[in-house]
Structures are given as C-alpha cells and as structure tokens.
Amino acid sequence: MEAASYTLHHHRYSICSIMVRYCIAIRGEPKSGMSEATFFEKEIDIFANEQLSEDFLCHVNPKGQVPAITTSSLDQPLYDSVTITHYLASLYPSLMPPSHRQLISSLIDLLHSINFFSLSFAGSKNGDPAGHIKQEIQRRLRKDVSPRYREALEYKLAVHEAEKVYGLGSDFVTKMISRTESLLFICQQNLPEGARWMLGLPQPSALDAHLVTFIARLEDAGRTNLVPPRLSTYCADARETEEWRRIMQGRKTAPGR
Template identity: 35%
Template sequence: MASTDYTLYYNTWSVYSQMVLLTFAFRGQPKDAQTEMAIKKQEVDIFKGAQVEEVPVLTNSHVLPKPIADSLDITYHIAKHYPSLLPEEKKHEIIELLRKPAEAYAQKAAVEAKIAQPGISERYRKALEFKMTIVQNEKINGVTPTEIETQKRNTTTVLDKIVKLYDSASGPWLWGRTSPTALDVHLAIFLARLHDVGHAVLVPEPLVAFYHMTRETKEWGNVYQGRKTIIGV
C-alpha cells in the first residue's frame, strides 16, 4: 500500500499537465516502499473558472507544506521518490535542459484550435477569444514574425544540444539509458507538440525516431488514449 496519497489537479489539454502525467507514468521503481506515491487525478475544466496557468497542482496535506503548482517542481518532487527520473550523474544537465523549451506559442495554437471547432456555443467561443487576447498580449508579446522566428531559433538551439545525447544504437533513451529520465519525458511531449502545431520541420532527424518510439510505448498510450497534445487536430 502506498504510504503517501496525493491529489493531482490537471487538465487534459494543458501541456504542463501532460508533462506531469507522463512523468508519473514513466516513473520507474520507487526509492523504497516507504516513498512510493499514489496519485488521485482530479480533472479541472480550464474554461469554467480555471486557467491553464492554474494546472497542474499537486497536493498532499500530510507531506507538502503547500500545494506544488509548477510542472517542473512537481516533476522534481516525483523524481525524489523515483530516482531513475533524475539520476545523480546527470542531474544538473537534466535540470538545465528542462528549463529551456518555451510553450507560449504552442498555447496560442491550442486555443486557436478550440476556437476553430465546429458546433461550439457562441458563449464558449467568446470565452476562448477572450482567453486568446490574454495569451496574445501577456504570453506571446503579439506573436510578431520576429518573435516567432526567435522562438524557432531557440527551439533549434535546444534540440541541437539534446540530439547529441541520443544514440539509439546504445539504448532507446537519452545517453543510451534503458529507462527514461525526466528530460526524455518532457522532450517527448515537446516534440509531439511541435508536430501537432505544424512545426515538425524543426525536429532533427535522429529525434524523429525518438518521437515515434515514445509514442509507441504503453505509458504514452495510457496517458494520451490516442489523442494529440492539443484539441482539434
């Protein structure tokens, strides 16, 4: 029986929620029986009183002094219990690379995809359009062509660093490991999001194989259930 029961508040279409859900799915073996985690999942509707920024949130009144409301912090907390996610010899490199990818433009694309859905109510559409205004003004700085090109260059820079860590001949995961780290998990979702928003061309060829490999795992299938990373594609 798990010693610590948590509640994870998430939304299916929040990329940050997906990162936490897939990290837990790939958690591996616990450090010991006492540190094994049990997580109850509670879905939050981000268009009925909540925002994308409010999920995921991990709570446990007995263990946590306050809820954890950042996807990376939740990832690190899970990794304390499941050390294969953050192996000591790669810890600093993984943490540094996990900070890099930005998702603001992908968030805009997710909202756009929802607005484009046929059959949604006018009230819902207006709510989405209002959310798009917030995303546009506060998250993406207008999404000017210059900003988009900057984000593409940043993505290419990060992926060029990561691709050097991948050698499928040595093992299925980064550094030739036989089990995924937290970086593998977040990378898989980042690559999938690039595909889903029409930027697959930014993915280096070796990481295309990595992307397809992760999508064929049972862990990916259990989390995504055949869905894309964004709605409406």
C-alpha cells in the same frame, strides 16, 4: 512509512500536464525506505474556464494554470511543471539518476525557456485563445466579487498577458522557433546512436517525459519542420509505449489536430 497521496490537477490537452503525467507513468521504483505514492487525477476543464474559479486561483494555483499538485504532505500546492518534476524525482530517483541529474535538469530548464503557447497557437485557425481568456477575466472583474478573488483575478490577468497574449506576437514566435532549433540540436547530440532514451539511459527519465511531449506537440501543431528526423523517430517510438498510450488514450496533444 505511510504512503502519501497526491491529487494532480490537470487537463488532457495541457502540454505541461502531459509532461507531468508522463513523469508519473514512468516514475519507476520509489526511493529506498519510501512506500509507493498514490496519485489521483482531477481534470480541470480549462475550456470552460474552471482554472479561473475562486477556489482554484486562491487554493490551488494563483497563476490559474495546470498542472498543479495538492497533498496534505506539503504546506502548499506545487504548481510549476518543472518544480513538480523535481519533487517527483526526489521520490523516484530513476526520473533523474544521480549520475545524470545535473544534465537532465539543465536540459529541462532549457526546454522550459521556450514558450509552448507561442508555438502551439500562433496563427491558429481556432480563433484567439489568448484573447478569449483575457476577456473572461475582465468580465469577472466587472462583477461584484470578493476582495480576495479580485486580487487573484488581477494577478492572473497580469500573468496571462505576459505569457500568453504577448507570446503570440510574430517577433516573439520567431525567437521561440530559433530557441527550439537550438534546443533540439543539443538534444540530438545527447541521444547516442541506437539508444532508445536520451543520454543512453536504460529507461526513460524526466528529460524524456518532457522532451517527447514537446516534440509531439510540435508535430501535432504542424511544426514538423523543426524536428530533426532522428528525434522524430525517437518520439514516434515513445508514443508507441504502454505508458504514453495509457495517458493519451489515442488523442493528440492538442485539440482539433
């Protein structure tokens, strides 16, 4: 079977991009009968608003977010990190071993019920990142653009207001903190004493890729008080692995941290 190739559109400081890149790094062996896939990376400069370009919104991800995967093997791009993770697991079974697939999937879903933007940027001293993007979308909408691009920008604006602008409200952030505490309590219960990886698996799974990245972002955003000591140690150990070091190149998970 001919090996498939994929392009991962990402940004080095996008938490969901890091989760997917970490999944790819730890993916293990392909399923029986399948050749090793090739993954190319294309960095989208979200600080320069490349995610708002007509090409990206109309051909890659209408939500104007990273990560996204494009490939000739699929009819359309994949642009949700959980969806991408499940697709990767269908190619690389060790990401979600059959014996633990349901629990891994449910814990990843629970993790992604948390608004990462809220916990990363609420109270930020680096200006108003949500407001900046909103203003840029509105600026483009005032220009003479194609009907297709206008529709795409209007959809992006609605998504941005729902997920980012609203996500910085104090009541909403408090809700996300509570949800984080509940999630991490459950995860700690699923990390056996002495185990290196979640659920006591012998090698990291997709759950580890998402959870380690999330904990690292909490710590890098100054929310270490939310992380139980045992999970902090678990994350620190993962951040010393070759795979994490190769992805992050010495960077933290957020700029200016």
